[in-house]
Amino acid sequence: MGIDKRQIMNKLDGLSDEDLANIVRQIAESAGVSHRRAEQTVSDMSKLRRSLSGMTDRDLQNALSMLDEDTVKNIKKQMNM
Numbered sequence: 218m219g220i221d222k223r224q225i226m227n228k229l230d231g232l233s234d235e236d237l238a239n240i241v242r243q244i245a246e247s248a249g250v251s252h253r254r255a256e257q258t259v260s261d262m263s264k265l266r267r268s269l270s271g272m273t274d275r276d277l278q279n280a281l282s283m284l285d286e287d288t289v290k291n292i293k294k295q296m297n298m
Contacts, residue, residue, distance in 0.1 A: 228296040229269060234262040240292055241265065247288040285289045 229237060238259040245255035258265060272280070281289055 222272065222277050224298070225277060225296075227268060228298060229266065233294070236295070237265070240295055243288065243291065246283060247284050270298065 241259050242255050
């Protein structure tokens with residue numbers, strides 16, 4: 218998909234908590250995660266950001282590969298990538 222962790226992390230650092238939460242909600246919906254579970258995930262943004270920063274390039278690529286192409290394109294658009 219041509220995205221590396223450094224590029225993603227730089228973009229995430231520039232996102233507001235609400236923008237990041239919206240992206241996480243979109244990913245969760247695409248993956249079939251319940252609304253309740255998605256809201257639990259975004260309830261602690263500092264924990265979420267720490268978790269994301271701990272991902273390896275491989276983890277990131279694996280996560281993105283689970284999403285449909287339209288979702289990935291939409292996420293890239295939201296992150297100005």
